[in-house]
Amino acid sequence: MTVMATLSLSGDAGCHVILASLHEKLLGLLEPHELAFCQILKDSRDIPDHVDLTLVEGSVRTENDRERLREARARAKILVAIGSCACFGGIQSLCNFVDSQELMKETYGAAIAEAKSLGKNLPEVLPKNIPVREIVEVDFQIPGCPPEPDEVASCLGAILRGETPQLSQKNVCDECKKKRGGDFEAKIRRLTEKPSDLERCLLELGYICMGPATRAGCHAKCVAANVPCDGCRGPADLKYDQGVAMLDALIAADRETVSTYSVATMSAMYHRYSFATSVLAKLLERKDRR
């Protein structure tokens, strides 16, 4: 019998919604085991001392998130990061452009002194939004915003059987049904323009489709709905930098990559969910900045 726990850090609960949406499968998965700690589904207050499997949703944004994560790691045999927030920092990492002290000063304005007194009741916001694996060691990752329900079920099932979960090593283009001809339009096209040919590859048509740089497993649903992939599942291999991989693909296709838009604007296209783990984000941390 496996003792399980789920932990919610800074996120939107979407991964827990997916878990809940497993319905009978969830009950079936949990029945032989014990869901000892899950604050959204049960009346859990403290993480038990010994947990076999802990799922963590959300990134580390506050001191409280970091403490709870460390506590969970210390008490868990296996820790799984579920969802792109936990795996890569998630969409809220786009704020990492701005140091949180600056962010707080801008939003708090003159009352920053009062903001410090918030620390009495409210957890302190850390300088950057951080993915789980940069704070503690992670045994498995199930990416996605949110992850696919059948992927969650099969990965959990594998882990509970003592096996290694299998995620696709391919990219979204592999599952996409649009037709590829090999000719790329040079200019960037935005979502405000309707595709001239709904059967044709959106990347070739000029849209910023992250398919080539994103892990498969989602059946390319967004593209099937005629909207470009925005990279929510992170890179096909955890070593890759999604944005840089996409940059390389676009260079090879002689496609405009940046145009006149700023890095902040374009990061929301190339690094929407994985900015915290990107080389660019690490570059921003270089100490010899003038």
Place this chain on the structure above:
Amino acid sequence: MDKAAFEPKIVAYCCWWCAYGAADLAGISKLTYPASVRIVRVPCSGRVDPLHVLSAFKAGAHGVIVAGCLKDGGCHYVDGNMKAEKRVKALKKALDSVGIGGDRLEMYFLSAGMPDKFVEYTTEFARRIERLGPVGLEMNRE
């Protein structure tokens, strides 16, 4: 920061066939090239990924060189060097956009029998980086 005390760190991705050959020959011929240049040997300049360039900057490099075979058929893998040239051009724009500056990246073409060119290019680039100083990141966030 005191510019006189600034010691640049330059990473030079050199293709095995030509650029590295030239560097080797420079060494054998007792020609000196700047100590700030650290060579990383790659099978072909076309192997250099944008990630390699950006990682060099992340690791603390102040400048990056990509050196490959002469154009017009010099590349031992047909057109790896041409692909590298395209990448470097686009990366320079990206580096400008990010605030590092595209002039901190440069591509050079030479053959294995040109140790003097290796010295000339690396010296010229090192001087450029010394002038530019340390990396500052003024991002155009507007």
Place this chain on the structure above:
Amino acid sequence: MSCRELTIEPVTRIEGHSRVTILVDKKKVKGARFNIVESPRFFEKLLEGKFAEEAPRITQRICGVCPVAHHLASVKAIEAAWDCQPPESAVKLRRLMLIGQIISSHSLHLGFLALPDLLEVDERSILGVARKDPRLASCIFKLNRFGLQITEAVGGRAVHPVSAIPGGMSKPIEGERRDQLLASGKECVEMAYELAVLVDNKVGKKEELIECLNLSRTRYAGVTTDGRYELYDGKVTVLEPSGEKIEFEAKDYSDHIAEKTVPHSYAKHPYLHRFGYPAGIYRVGPLSRLNVAAELRGGKVAERFRSFVKKFGRPAHNTLAYNFGRAIELAYTVEQALNMLEDSAIEGNDVFSTPHPKAGRGVGIVEAPRGLLVHDYQIDAEGLITRANIISPTTQNAPSIESETLLLASNLFPHAAANLKHMLSTIEIMIRAYDPCLTCSTHFVELRKSA
């Protein structure tokens, strides 16, 4: 007189993190706070400099339980700024998607979060509900699935849909998906009304709890169209305690609604500024929607509505009535979904008309499952967002949750003596009734000098 703190840390079986702190001395409650400790994620700041048409996909990550509401409020705000009208077929699809969200969110709340208490199952969780009444659990699952399937069919994905773009929708609904949904819908409508009756009967018998939660008296705000029940579009209607109704357009919301920062919470407290703070506080959500709109008529829903009014009066103030209202809305929206699916116009192909980006400000308001949701954007000539303001439903309910916590604790504490656990549990049940979604409420922080 020495004081001590009673805490509920965290409040469980709600979405997001919060803490209740009650200050007591030997005899009385001296104060109470509802601390929303959920991490701020700075979505409004994050939106600055981004392509406006990407906002519907970005902002829905504010919430994994009600993403459709953000997706739609966002696209409406952009269309308002760009003076852009989507085609009728697109609006029909958006209405259907929003209904789908109400169905999935309400069924999730009732089955997984609220009913474990209200049906007094041994283990307070969906697992406990499934053990005690497998048929009920199965019904909840089917309803939740139906809602998620609608979102997937119309939006492309079950959670975080993609198809609402400025100008309309990126795709129509496919014939086979419509047929599948019709089949599910027919089964679900029966079950949804059975569930509403079950809540009415079983939970209706809990007189002590109902009496306990009969404390708040507020004004109510919701969207209506010509005074009728509405979710997607319309005027904001406020029902005053006097019975008077105040109405205003979405674009004028900031003339009426102001926000006050409080130092103990990462969420602000909105209020109607003509009445000042805290007098101007109002509630939103299922209770408010049933209060501000004209009575629901026609078919089974009329019967449920009559029973609701009989039990709670009109307007209904009792906080537990939120759950009864939620069950009624669940049934009503399943029925509406079926009606929309049965109309062949839902397969309409003309779903997009090219927008013309320009500089401007736009406001989009929809009824999210938990209440009124506002997206307000300033967009520049290049089509990039320069400023954003988002007011979520739970933020609007937060002040009422807090004042009711104080009232409830003050009433219960003197008699709680040995059974403090029961008192704290009752407070949790009250908070759960609001179905708070705290990740929605703290996506931003803006602290001005608080009074």
